[in-house]
Structures are given as structure tokens and as C-alpha cells.
Amino acid sequence: MAEEAILGFLEKNDEISDSGEFASQTKIDHNEIVNVIKSLHGFRLVDAQDIKREKWVLTDEGNLYAAAGSPEVRLFLAVPPEGISREELQRKVDPSVYKIGCSQAIKNKWLEMGKQQVSRKVQHVVDTVKDLLTRVQNEEAVSQADMDALKRRKLVAPQTWKGYSLRKGPNYAPKRKKAATDLTRENLQRGDWKELEFKEYNFNAKGQPTEGGHLHPLLKVRQQLQMIFLQMGFEEMPTNNFVESSFWNFDALFQPQQHPARDSHDTFFLQSPSTTKMLPEDYVERVKCVHEHGGYGSRGYGYDWKREEANKNLLRTHTTAVSSRMLYLLAQKPFAPKKYYSIDRVFRNEAVDRTHLAEFHQIEGLVCDRGLTLGDLMGVLDDFFSRLGISNLRYKPTYNPYTEPSMEIFSYHEGFDKWVEIGNSGMFRPEMLLPMGLPEDVRVIAWGLSLERPTMILYGIDNIRDLFGHKVDLGLMKRNPICRLGI
16 A cells, blocks of 8 residues: 555656655554655665654653643642641652752742751642643754753653655656566566566575574583593594393393393393394303302302393494494403593483483593502592592492492582482492403593583573473574583
């Protein structure tokens, strides 16, 4: 409607001198007129020139005074001819009316403000302020002195009105033709492409903004941990196999086959392929023997070890399955000390809640050398966690099937005001190491912790499902800050 009105008016007239007046005449909203002018100007159907006009409008306070009267007049009218006490006058009017009205009424010499009594000095007053505000509202002329007085009281504010004046452009037409944006197969078949007007390419137009990739908070913390391990001289273990056999995940670690962790309620077993076909037979026999009868100073577990149980495939429950493979490969060569680490995903059949998921990331480090002791383990842990910015550590004895002695690692968290468990550690048992073929004086110290817990603490996330999984807000990837551990 606005476009038809503008083009139709220009067909019979040379120009539209003021878009505001044109909007009033045609009774079309001025904002709609402006939007159409911008579009027509872009296609050169009209030439538009900016018009700017400054005018004064009432502030919120000015509108209040224009409607209800100025505070000084309202205060004056609240004072009866015989006078009134200050306390009663304050109860009679609004606090803002009393405060502003007193100063203005005294300035105008309308009221006598005694210590106890308020009385009139004149019997009649004129609300000049209200009259001036009404004239400003109606866009009537107001003297500069009066306008300055209103400005000082912040009852009026300047407002810039923007509009346009229009003339016919080089591409003017009484009705705009819609330019085609594509040459279609139908246009070619009908032959109407000859009469079509095509929209010109705007080679200066900006395309869609391209976004770079963003790192997940877990990846940022993982990268920092990797740098710490590398600075300490560790090398990364290959953790690319999520599917593992029960043998490497449990049996090689001297974990009995009747252990509760091997139950289907705690472990994801595969239906297809359900079993593995590749295990080192001589090593399997040594593991079976130490489980059934013991050895190397151990009595074993004294049960009938079953090969079919060891062959079952599963989603690995810890990255220690990778450690057992690496230590076995190390034992097949002339011994050399090694320091290994891994940070990767593990899977456990756990109930999902705000602190647990069925899959998470495990950080693991181990040192293999001759003559290592529990003191070496504690020294390595102090060095490792100090690089994370954690210096106050405590250790508590615990039980693990494949480490002895074993320790839980605690740190004092100032935010929680308590000691919190941050990891588990221990020395791998001889029943695990010696069947692999490692020398008798070789010891392995190891520790592990989750990647999610320190990340949640660092980024202030209290629900693990907000950090990892299908419910994560993708905006978290773009907004999360950089990670610097130990600073």
C-alpha cells in the first residue's frame, strides 16, 4: 500500500518534499513509509534525500507534570489559607512533590516555610510550568528562556526526527517489476527469459559470516594434562580400541572372574562379536595358573578359571586394560624403564545422575622401573598434582584387585571447605607383572583419575550432563574460556 502510494504520487507530481507530511496525508505509518523508501531507493526507482529536524519532547517527569500539575502548585494547593504544620503537609502530599515543591515554592515566594508552620504568602498562583509543558506537547512556540528553564529541570529532552524528500529515480516506473533472481528451466522452455529483468549481482555484499571451530572444555583440559605428562617425560599409550577382551580388561590384572565388577550390571558386554580369538596362549596359561593356584609368593584365588569367560568382548571399563597390554609388550624385549600415560574414554553400566555417566574419560599414568617404592609413587603424585595447581595432598589406604599397596588420593578444596577424593593409585601386584615376563625386581607405580571432575570444578559446572552428552548446550563451546592449569 505504501509503495503504491509513493509511486502513484510521483507519477503525477515532481517530488515528495517531506515523508512525514506525506505519511500524515495518506494516513500511513511513517515507519512503513521509510522502509519502502529505502527499498525503492536501493533499486533506484526514487532518489531520496535525508531530512532531519530537532524538536523537544517531554520526559517521563515532564509528562507527569503536564497531566497532574507541577509539584510547586500541587504543594501550594495543599496548604489551606489558615496554614498547616510541616508534619501534616508531609503526610498530605507525595514525598517527591514535597521535596521539589518546597524548593520551587520558596523560590517563587509563594509559601512561608516556618520551623513548625507552613503558610501562604499569596492567595492565587498560576501553573506556568504545566502551561509551558502543554505548549511543548502541542509543538507550539516557547521562548528560549522558558525552554532553558524546562531543560534545567530535565522536563524536556531533544529528539531528532528523520525523514526523506523524494524525486523520481533513473529506474522510475509507476509499478515496480519484480526482478528475477534465477534463470530456471521453465523460463528457457517457455521462452519468457527474453522479457525477464534479472536482479543485478551485488559483488560488494557480505556473505554469511564464517565461524571457526571451537574446542570443548574437556579437550582444553585434556590438552593441558597432556602437556604436563610430556613435560614429565611420559609417552602416550595407544588407546584407540574401545572394545577389549575380558582377558586384558580383567584377568591380566589379576582380577578374579567372580568379581562384582565383571557382572553385566556393571559392564557392557558385546553381542557381536561376543568373543575374541586373539590371545597369547603361553601368557594365558600363566595367568590361569596364578589365578587358580597362585605363585610368586601368592596363594591365588583357588577357583576354576574359565577360558570362555576371559574371551568375552566388552567395552573397556578402564584404560588400565591398555596398560596391561603395554606392560606385556615391554616384557617381551630386554627391559628398559618406561613412563606411560593415557587419557581416553571408558564405559561402565552405571545409573546416570548429575555426577555419573555411562561413559567418561579416564586419566592414567604409570612408571615402570627397577626398585620402585611407595615413596616414589607419592613423590611422582606430588610432582604431577603440583603442576595442576594442587599442593595439599593426603593419602588413604584402600583395596584394588591389581595393586598392593593401594591409596586413594585426597586434596583439600577451599571452595567446598573439605577434603575431596581426586584419584586412586597403587603399585601393580607381582601376580600381575611376573606372569608377563618382567624381571622380579621391576616395580610399576600407577595412578588414575577422571577428566570430567577437574573440568567441572574449573568451569563451575555442577551437572556432568551439562558438560558431556547429547544435552550439552552447543553455545558452551563458543563461550568457555581458555584453560591454564597450575596458574
